[in-house]
Amino acid sequence: MTDKIFRVNMTDLSTSIEDVPADWAGHGGRGLTSTIVAAEVPPTCHPLGPNNKLIFAPGLLSGTTASNSGRISCGSKSPLTGTIKESNSGGTSAQRLAKMGCKALIIEGQPQDDSWYSLSLTPYGVAINKEEELVGMGNFAVVETVEKRFTDKIGILSIGQSGEMQMSAANISVKDPDSHLRSLGRGGLGAVMGSKKIKFIALDAGNSKVEIADPDAFKAANKTFTKALVDHPVSQALGTYGTNVLINIINEAGGLPTKNFTSGQFDGHEQISGETMHDLIVERGGKPKHGCHQGCVIQCSQIYNDLKGNYKTSGIEYESIWAMGADCTVDDLDQIAEMDHILDDIGIDTIETAVAFGVAMEGGVLEFGDSDEMIRIMTEEIAKGTPLGRIIGNGAASVGRTYGVTRVPVVKNQAIPAYDPRAIKGIGITYATSTQGADHTMGYTIATEILGVGGSADPLSKEGQIELSRNLQIATAAIDSTGMCLFIAFAALDDDTCLPALVDMLNARFGISLTADDVTNLGMSILKTEHAFNQAAGFTNLDDRLPEFFATETIPPHNAVWDFSAEEIDTFWNF
Amino acid sequence: MQVQVKLFAFFREGRFIKEDRELPEGCTVGEVVDTLNINREEIGVLMLNSRHCQFDTVLHEGDICAIFPVIGGG
Numbered sequence: 314m315t316d317k318i319f320r321v322n323m324t325d326l327s328t329s330i331e332d333v334p335a336d337w338a339g340h341g342g343r344g345l346t347s348t349i350v351a352a353e354v355p356p357t358c359h360p361l362g363p364n365n366k367l368i369f370a371p372g373l374l375s376g377t378t379a380s381n382s383g384r385i386s387c388g389s390k391s392p393l394t395g396t397i398k399e400s401n402s403g404g405t406s407a408q409r410l411a412k413m414g415c416k417a418l419i420i421e422g423q424p425q426d427d428s429w430y431s432l433s434l435t436p437y438g439v440a441i442n443k444e445e446e447l448v449g450m451g452n453f454a455v456v457e458t459v460e461k462r463f464t465d466k467i468g469i470l471s472i473g474q475s476g477e478m479q480m481s482a483a484n485i486s487v488k489d490p491d492s493h494l495r496s497l498g499r500g501g502l503g504a505v506m507g508s509k510k511i512k513f514i515a516l517d518a519g520n521s522k523v524e525i526a527d528p529d530a531f532k533a534a535n536k537t538f539t540k541a542l543v544d545h546p547v548s549q550a551l552g553t554y555g556t557n558v559l560i561n562i563i564n565e566a567g568g569l570p571t572k573n574f575t576s577g578q579f580d581g582h583e584q585i586s587g588e589t590m591h592d593l594i595v596e597r598g599g600k601p602k603h604g605c606h607q608g609c610v611i612q613c614s615q616i617y618n619d620l621k622g623n624y625k626t627s628g629i630e631y632e633s634i635w636a637m638g639a640d641c642t643v644d645d646l647d648q649i650a651e652m653d654h655i656l657d658d659i660g661i662d663t664i665e666t667a668v669a670f671g672v673a674m675e676g677g678v679l680e681f682g683d684s685d686e687m688i689r690i691m692t693e694e695i696a697k698g699t700p701l702g703r704i705i706g707n708g709a710a711s712v713g714r715t716y717g718v719t720r721v722p723v724v725k726n727q728a729i730p731a732y733d734p735r736a737i738k739g740i741g742i743t744y745a746t747s748t749q750g751a752d753h754t755m756g757y758t759i760a761t762e763i764l765g766v767g768g769s770a771d772p773l774s775k776e777g778q779i780e781l782s783r784n785l786q787i788a789t790a791a792i793d794s795t796g797m798c799l800f801i802a803f804a805a806l807d808d809d810t811c812l813p814a815l816v817d818m819l820n821a822r823f824g825i826s827l828t829a830d831d832v833t834n835l836g837m838s839i840l841k842t843e844h845a846f847n848q849a850a851g852f853t854n855l856d857d858r859l860p861e862f863f864a865t866e867t868i869p870p871h872n873a874v875w876d877f878s879a880e881e882i883d884t885f886w887n888f
Numbered sequence: 889m890q891v892q893v894k895l896f897a898f899f900r901e902g903r904f905i906k907e908d909r910e911l912p913e914g915c916t917v918g919e920v921v922d923t924l925n926i927n928r929e930e931i932g933v934l935m936l937n938s939r940h941c942q943f944d945t946v947l948h949e950g951d952i953c954a955i956f957p958v959i960g961g962g
């Protein structure tokens with residue numbers, strides 16, 4: 314099918330299918346969502362008002378047989394950070410959208426009454442329907458009911474109660490191949506969907522397929538690409554232990570933020586580690602290895618069962634386990650899995666919410682380590698929208714302001730994730746300069762600083778860190794446009810056949826002739842587009858800073874502080 | 889001299905998680921790896937007292953030596 318833009322206006326409840334403008338044609342995923350946000354969203358608009366837009370785009374290779382290409386991008390102006398935002402997730406939606414020929418779905422406007430709606434997409438267009446039954450329900454009930462209404466093959470994007478209540482940490486949930494959930498997380502895009510009064514989006518691609526310009530060349534390139542992924546030892550470790558293999562190594566390196574960022578090591582690290590989790594999963598008949606979408610050959614996801622061997626949660630990430638675990642000093646994996654499940658159901662970001670809990674613990678709202686009270690607050694306060702629930706559901710900065718806490722680990726209002734920037738300095742540059750607030754995935758310097766992939770850099774030294782973060786942020790923006798999972802980067806950094814094969818696949822898919830330089834330039838231009846949007850929204854270089862306490866409070870065991878000067882940080886944008 | 893050796897991920901299989909070992913003076917991290925029958929090619933990261941180190945780093949009394957295979961995440 315020829316790719317089209319699907320547009321939905323929620324003010325007058327109209328829909329249209331449009332040709333792809335020439336200067337959007339080479340874009341997909343993050344490159345496309347950011348290009349559209351920059352072109353169509355007034356930078357100073359209120360993120361939850363009628364002038365913001367919500368954009369979904371599959372990656373350039375999504376819907377094809379390319380390994381690990383099923384990632385979806387969602388873009389908007391973020392209600393949490395006020396910056397441009399692109400969130401990225403697995404699940405089945407990217408493949409459904411690509412197959413139905415939807416290059417991007419743009420949702421604009423806002424209903425003028427209190428009604429709720431759902432959208433239903435097919436290759437022929439979009440239908441807007443009133444929704445009553447599912448309003449107020451969690452994501453798991455939404456998936457179950459929508460599958461009954463359509464078929465279990467349907468792709469689903471939905472919001473839980475937190476999105477309906479427009480909390481700044483709300484996610485958009487994405488159904489995975491087993492009818493479980495993945496999340497378009499960070500930055501509160503679920504609140505934007507809630508502000509448009511859309512409870513869920515159903516995606517039915519029927520039997521449509523993506524057209525490939527040169528199928529033989531595509532197949533050959535995919536074979537090389539897949540081999541590079543499968544052969545890389547990091548891929549093998551990810552399949553066995555998941556991303557949670559990082560707990561022990563980040564703890565050993567002294568960079569595991571613990572007890573609201575007051576220590577770099579957690580006494581309970583072994584109990585919540587990837588090694589312990591792997592053994593528990595196997596013992597209880599779960600699956601240590603699982604893909605978030607069809608075609609993933611790395612399979613870092615997993616199925617975690619409870620003590621009785623019943624399904625509890627899936628796709629639980631290192632960052633989530635760190636946030637609910639070390640940052641809140643909870644050393645019980647079953648409690649963490651329970652919380653992960655609850656937060657998926659409410660549809661709220663695990664990192665933001667758990668870091669908010671850490672700040673609340675410091676503010677005396679509850680005790681450090683009290684996971685029972687965390688669970689009560691999640692189900693009784695956040696899901697129900699009580700005042701305390703909304704304070705936490707609006708993120709770590711919201712809790713800090715409300716309870717007078719000064720140790721609030723955020724950049725541009727977004728919670729800093731699982732790597733302390735005093736002990737692992739390169740990642741601090743990524744947190745400070747990212748176009749979307751603190752986010753490790755924007756330029757994952759940990760690979761080089763800690764894991765020794767793509768060279769090495771001393772995590773406690775400033776040397777080379779700005780360049781490292783810049784190069785990785787550029788590469789990441791490009792990868793996020795292809796629909797590829799970011800974990801292809803480990804193979805791409807070490808194996809010379811990986812990236813050329815990826816470029817070959819892009820060329821074979823579209824009948825074009827990109828070079829590796831074109832891909833780097835694409836990454837640079839995406840970053841610049843995003844940066845320009847933020848500047849027009851009122852952000853300056855003074856926003857590219859870490860919270861004050863990182864420079865004034867040392868973190869054990871290395872007793873390091875954040876020591877980059879403002880001038881040094883600002884050189885990041887010299888490209 | 890006494891040195892604490894820690895192993896991670898699949899290096900633990902058939903070995904141990906953490907062990908205090910009696911080692912000769914001047915022993916290097918690489919020699920510890922060899923005595924554990926771990927192939928040096930499988931090594932991802934070596935740390936001595938929470939800092940990255942090399943195979944030829946010399947150990948001292950009371951050191952903590954952590955040995956990781958090639959791993960990743962994010």
Ligand code: SF4
Pocket residue numbers: 381403603604605606609610611612613614798799800
């Ligand atoms: S490696 Fe993990 S995140 Fe990436 S596509 Fe596979 S399951 Fe999804």
